[in-house]
Amino acid sequence: MALQRSGPETVEFDVHTDELLVNMGPQHPSTHGVLRVVVRADGEVVSEVTPQIGYLHRCAEKIGENVTPRQWIPYTDRMDYLAGMNMNLGWALTVEKLLRMELPERARHLRVLIAELGRIASHLVAAGTYGLDLGSFTPFMYCFRERERILDLFELVCGARLTYSYITIGGVTADLPPGWLEECEAFLDQFNPVIDELHAMLTSNAIFIRRTAKIGVLAPEVAIDYGCTGPVLRGSGVSWDLRRDGEPCYTKMYEGYRFEVIAQVDGRYPQDQKYPPVPAAAVLGDSWHRFYVRMLEVVQSVGLVRQAIERYRRSPPDCGEPIRITQKLPKGEAYLETEAPKGQMGFMVISDGAAIPWRARARSSSFCNLSVISELCRGCLIADVPSVLGSLDIVLGEIDR
Amino acid sequence: MAELLKSFVPVWLAYSTAAAVNAALLVVLALMVAAVCNWLERKVAGRIQDRLGPTRVGGRFGWLQSVADGLKLLAKEDLIPQGADRLLFRAAPYVSFCAACSLYLALPLADGWVALQLNSAVFFILAVAGLEVLGVILAGYASGSKWSLFGAMREAAQVVSNEIPLALCALIPVMIAGSMDLVEIGNRQEGWLTNWLVFHDPFTFLTFFVYLTCAVASVNRAPFDLAEAESELVAGFMTEYSGFRWGVFFMAEYASMFVISGLAAILFLGGWNGPVPIAQWLGLTRDVGPLAAWLGNFLGMCNMLLKCSLGVLVMMWLRWTLPRLRIDQVMTVCLRYCIPLAAVALLGAMWWTYMWPGGW
Numbered sequence: 001m002a003l004q005r006s007g008p009e010t011v012e013f014d015v016h017t018d019e020l021l022v023n024m025g026p027q028h029p030s031t032h033g034v035l036r037v038v039v040r041a042d043g044e045v046v047s048e049v050t051p052q053i054g055y056l057h058r059c060a061e062k063i064g065e066n067v068t069p070r071q072w073i074p075y076t077d078r079m080d081y082l083a084g085m086n087m088n089l090g091w092a093l094t095v096e097k098l099l100r101m102e103l104p105e106r107a108r109h110l111r112v113l114i115a116e117l118g119r120i121a122s123h124l125v126a127a128g129t130y131g132l133d134l135g136s137f138t139p140f141m142y143c144f145r146e147r148e149r150i151l152d153l154f155e156l157v158c159g160a161r162l163t164y165s166y167i168t169i170g171g172v173t174a175d176l177p178p179g180w181l182e183e184c185e186a187f188l189d190q191f192n193p194v195i196d197e198l199h200a201m202l203t204s205n206a207i208f209i210r211r212t213a214k215i216g217v218l219a220p221e222v223a224i225d226y227g228c229t230g231p232v233l234r235g236s237g238v239s240w241d242l243r244r245d246g247e248p249c250y251t252k253m254y255e256g257y258r259f260e261v262i263a264q265v266d267g268r269y270p271q272d273q274k275y276p277p278v279p280a281a282a283v284l285g286d287s288w289h290r291f292y293v294r295m296l297e298v299v300q301s302v303g304l305v306r307q308a309i310e311r312y313r314r315s316p317p318d319c320g321e322p323i324r325i326t327q328k329l330p331k332g333e334a335y336l337e338t339e340a341p342k343g344q345m346g347f348m349v350i351s352d353g354a355a356i357p358w359r360a361r362a363r364s365s366s367f368c369n370l371s372v373i374s375e376l377c378r379g380c381l382i383a384d385v386p387s388v389l390g391s392l393d394i395v396l397g398e399i400d401r
Numbered sequence: 402m403a404e405l406l407k408s409f410v411p412v413w414l415a416y417s418t419a420a421a422v423n424a425a426l427l428v429v430l431a432l433m434v435a436a437v438c439n440w441l442e443r444k445v446a447g448r449i450q451d452r453l454g455p456t457r458v459g460g461r462f463g464w465l466q467s468v469a470d471g472l473k474l475l476a477k478e479d480l481i482p483q484g485a486d487r488l489l490f491r492a493a494p495y496v497s498f499c500a501a502c503s504l505y506l507a508l509p510l511a512d513g514w515v516a517l518q519l520n521s522a523v524f525f526i527l528a529v530a531g532l533e534v535l536g537v538i539l540a541g542y543a544s545g546s547k548w549s550l551f552g553a554m555r556e557a558a559q560v561v562s563n564e565i566p567l568a569l570c571a572l573i574p575v576m577i578a579g580s581m582d583l584v585e586i587g588n589r590q591e592g593w594l595t596n597w598l599v600f601h602d603p604f605t606f607l608t609f610f611v612y613l614t615c616a617v618a619s620v621n622r623a624p625f626d627l628a629e630a631e632s633e634l635v636a637g638f639m640t641e642y643s644g645f646r647w648g649v650f651f652m653a654e655y656a657s658m659f660v661i662s663g664l665a666a667i668l669f670l671g672g673w674n675g676p677v678p679i680a681q682w683l684g685l686t687r688d689v690g691p692l693a694a695w696l697g698n699f700l701g702m703c704n705m706l707l708k709c710s711l712g713v714l715v716m717m718w719l720r721w722t723l724p725r726l727r728i729d730q731v732m733t734v735c736l737r738y739c740i741p742l743a744a745v746a747l748l749g750a751m752w753w754t755y756m757w758p759g760g761w
Contacts, residue, residue, distance in 0.1 A: 022547045030632040044728055133632045135725025141450035207724045383633045383727045
């Protein structure tokens with residue numbers, strides 16, 4: 001029997017042994033939460049991988065039909081709990097779209113600032129845990145050290161470190177405290193060398209390249225067919241980012257900001273040559289590229305945060321007024337997808353004119369990104385399953401909702 | 402000791418008492434080494450990762466941390482999974498641990514300071530180190546868990562690929578020294594550090610690094626810790642182990658780590674001979690007197706312990722820096738790179754010793 005490896009080469013097996021069915025998860029160190037992956041393996045070679053989800057289902061959408069939109073904000077940041085700010089933002093923008101609200105300038109810059117910090121924090125977790133999946137513990141600690149600093153900043157802003165409920169419908173719950181911007185700048189200044197450190201420990205490490213290059217190759221067509229978004233899609237060389245290509249009510253936020261959409265187009269990344277080059281072994285769409293895209297996006301986000309700080313300082317001091325908790329919604333529906341760190345996070349709200357939405361719906365990016373795993377892991381080794389899974393960077397809170 | 406006891410008690414009792422005491426001493430040595438290495442690993446890992454490591458237990462530097470952990474493990478529930486082969490499951494950790502302790506039998510710490518001076522010590526250590534793997538495979542097989550079985554199979558695959566280059570590498574110093582006796586090999590490197598076998602010729606220099614690679618693989622340390630591989634196989638062969646039995650595996654790992662770097666120190670790095678012949682300058686040699694010889698040996702032992710710790714530190718440094726290799730990559734490294742390199746080094750060293758028998 002010849003098993004098709006996920007790479008271009010085909011491996012032939014003369015010896016045929018019994019297949020083994022193993023459960024990876026829900027208690028397993030590298031399934032990133034309570035995911036269960038059923039692995040059918042012939043020795044070390046995996047022939048089939050089926051993800052089983054639902055262990056973290058918390059009826060979030062049903063709750064959304066029983067509380068008002070502002071009351072649902074705390075439930076949204078429990079979806080992608082590694083990027084709660086971005087989840088808040090998605091829902092807030094969707095309801096604002098329904099309400100046709102216009103935000104003052106300062107609120108928009110503040111949201112860019114917070115959302116991009118959230119993206120950095122989320123990508124840091126992705127990079128760190130990916131190192132962990134490959135057996136390298138130290139980058140994980142480095143990433144978390146930096147993430148802690150971002151969480152400190154968030155704590156100053158809203159008092160919470162994980163579930164913020166800070167960005168809300170109509171603006172934010174409170175303006176930045178005095179002296180916060182200086183602290184944020186201090187963080188950004190010391191953060192750049194850390195990125196180089198991570199590149200040295202992971203991106204350009206020979207073992208890391210051996211473990212990730214040509215593993216889990218996701219062709220751009222397959223990625224689009226499965227509805228993959230975010231770094232997973234961009235890692236396959238599709239230049240698609242809602243911050244640039246999204247709906248006007250979202251892209252308006254990023255109007256006038258300079259940033260690149262990180263994807264390898266025509267064989268090169270839009271970047272200066274400061275970062276390690278693409279190794280010869282890597283193929284577009286493999287785990288290495290997905291990781292690399294995230295690492296480069298972090299740099300873009302740092303740039304965006306700096307720009308946002310500058311604009312925030314110049315803007316008139318008006319952060320917008322959050323809507324009343326009991327405010328009635330106009331009849332109608334609104335759907336909006338935003339570029340969350342892990343991909344396109346869509347929220348939908350349908351209103352029949354009451355204060356409580358008739359239907360609240362969340363479209364998860366991790367759900368679609370996870371669905372390709374059976375495609376990617378066919379024919380790889382057991383050790384590659386965590387490697388591919390980690391490169392997809394899923395969060396189960398968002399998948400199960 | 403047995404001779405001394407014979408005058409008081411029957412012969413059989415004298416011998417068995419002496420044996421028990423000696424064995425206990427060896428086990429204590431192995432345990433001490435394991436405890437210190439374990440503490441060191443935590444501190445080193447902490448520093449590498451920008452944190453402190455243990456700081457509280459035992460006052461400063463958390464130096465009693467390993468003892469506290471040992472006590473905790475002793476107090477834990479003794480679990481044996483239902484599907485496990487009870488006898489083998491219980492026996493496996495002790496197989497590993499006995500092997501690790503027996504290694505100390507043949508490891509000299511200074512000139513003549515060895516529990517048992519074997520004329521085939523190198524062979525003994527390599528063979529017994531291989532026995533340790535048996536414990537791992539037994540554990541994986543007896544656990545009745547699929548993850549453990551994966552770990553055991555990986556270990557088996559790994560051991561067949563790294564034992565051969567390891568033995569080839571160990572053969573080179575043996576050939577140069579013309580002896581398998583570690584004491585003799587060590588004494589041969591007396592004097593300046595240019596006498597160390599690693600600097601004997603370019604081939605031994607190469608061999609040293611091949612040996613290091615294979616040594617790390619043979620004690621199952623990262624990046625070759627595939628049998629455990631916590632992010633892939635939960636904990637590999639140790640998945641079902643907890644409490645004391647788990648601790649025994651743990652100690653066996655550290656104990657053998659120390660011996661394998663001790664072997665490297667004697668085979669390549671001069672053993673108990675320092676980089677400069679200080680002991681000779683101070684007149685601490687055997688011909689001066691027994692006390693001088695003892696002092697010289699003591700210095701040598703410190704030297705040796707330092708070199709062993711250095712080897713252990715290098716292994717820790719590797720573990721906390723590198724990602725793990727995949728099983729096929731481990732086998733590639735060992736079979737495709739290490740064996741040819743070791744073979745070339747063996748031939749080269751042969752040629753070198755033939756051309757310049759007195760060294761250069």
